[in-house]
Amino acid sequence: MKLSDFDFHLPEDRIATRPASPRSSARLLVAEGDAISDAHVFDLPDWLQPGDRLVLNDTRVIPARLNGRRHRDSAQGPVSAAIEATLLDPQADGTWAALIKPLKKVKLGEDIQFSDQLSATLERVEDGQAYLRFNLSGDDFDAALEQAGAMPLPPYIAAKRPADEQDKTDYQTIWARNSGAVAAPTASLHFDEALMQALGARGVAVTHVTLHVGAGTFLPVKVEDVTTHKMHAEWGNVSAAAAQEIRETKAAGCRVIPVGTTALRLIESASRSGQIEPWEGETDIFIYPGFQFHVTDALMTNFHLPKSTLLMLVSALMGRERMRKVYAHAIEQKYRFFSYGDASLLIP
Numbered sequence: 001m002k003l004s005d006f007d008f009h010l011p012e013d014r015i016a017t018r019p020a021s022p023r024s025s026a027r028l029l030v031a032e033g034d035a036i037s038d039a040h041v042f043d044l045p046d047w048l049q050p051g052d053r054l055v056l057n058d059t060r061v062i063p064a065r066l067n068g069r070r071h072r073d074s075a076q077g078p079v080s081a082a083i084e085a086t087l088l089d090p091q092a093d094g095t096w097a098a099l100i101k102p103l104k105k106v107k108l109g110e111d112i113q114f115s116d117q118l119s120a121t122l123e124r125v126e127d128g129q130a131y132l133r134f135n136l137s138g139d140d141f142d143a144a145l146e147q148a149g150a151m152p153l154p155p156y157i158a159a160k161r162p163a164d165e166q167d168k169t170d171y172q173t174i175w176a177r178n179s180g181a182v183a184a185p186t187a188s189l190h191f192d193e194a195l196m197q198a199l200g201a202r203g204v205a206v207t208h209v210t211l212h213v214g215a216g217t218f219l220p221v222k223v224e225d226v227t228t229h230k231m232h233a234e235w236g237n238v239s240a241a242a243a244q245e246i247r248e249t250k251a252a253g254c255r256v257i258p259v260g261t262t263a264l265r266l267i268e269s270a271s272r273s274g275q276i277e278p279w280e281g282e283t284d285i286f287i288y289p290g291f292q293f294h295v296t297d298a299l300m301t302n303f304h305l306p307k308s309t310l311l312m313l314v315s316a317l318m319g320r321e322r323m324r325k326v327y328a329h330a331i332e333q334k335y336r337f338f339s340y341g342d343a344s345l346l347i348p
Contacts, residue, residue, distance in 0.1 A: 050203030
């Protein structure tokens with residue numbers, strides 16, 4: 001399997017920079033068997049059966065992108081310069097791992113002021129990542145970050161426009177409750193209350209799990225032999241109740257359908273014994289063609305980047321040739337791609 005097997009040409013104007021409004025008005029490509037159908041997300045109940053179970057990632061995206069100024073005293077007097085930080089994840093020692101621009105200019109122990117309430121010092125640097133110690137913790141930190149931070153939009157959107165207040169709503173699912181992600185589980189962004197009510201009326205069940213999506217989800221694959229790629233690790237939790245609901249759905253002969261690749265990666269991480277079990281920890285599971293799925297029967301997901309691990313994941317579920325045809329159809333029919341783009345329902 002070569003990296004080039006997962007490449008395709010995407011016209012620049014297919015990259016969505018804002019989501020559809022209302023959320024469920026986004027388009028939905030349904031690939032079932034050999035058929036491809038064009039629908040909308042609000043049609044999803046028509047494609048599901050009573051007893052089907054959607055698995056939803058309830059992680060909450062933090063406003064992880066911070067602009068501030070670094071300060072230090074020098075022989076020439078006080079020095080101040082602009083700096084940008086993107087928080088990645090909290091560490092056991094109380095620091096936060098972060099990406100800083102420009103990292104080379106920041107000295108250890110230097111003070112960085114992000115707002116009147118929020119500041120940090122650079123404690124150490126390892127493997128190109130900075131480790132910041134903030135002046136606040138707990139609820140005080142969360143409140144100050146909410147005020148000072150911006151949503152960490154993916155690079156392909158951030159290159160086209162800065163994040164704004166609208167993104168704090170748009171880049172968050174309606175069921176987000178467990179803070180810790182620095183990227184959204186984007187297939188879930190299509191759901192609104194009207195769609196949830198319609199799914200309930202159809203007899204479709206839902207189960208919540210948590211996977212804190214990390215910035216590593218956007219890391220490019222750099223090796224030509226994709227099987228040698230090392231995945232980033234992300235923290236997740238499948239509760240005993242969630243595992244039981246999924247087992248009961250399987251036992252009843254109904255389908256388990258994760259919404260988003262994050263939910264899929266988590267439930268398959270918790271199912272390597274052959275059936276799903278309660279699970280908590282970091283997963284770096286890498287799903288590419290040849291992978292054996294234990295609980296996933298179908299997947300709702302957005303359209304992914306060329307040469308990405310997520311395109312490899314959907315190819316594992318559907319087959320490479322099938323996904324080539326699906327993506328060719330999506331491009332021809334002018335579907336919108338990536339995090340704020342349209343959705344697909346993939347049924348092997």
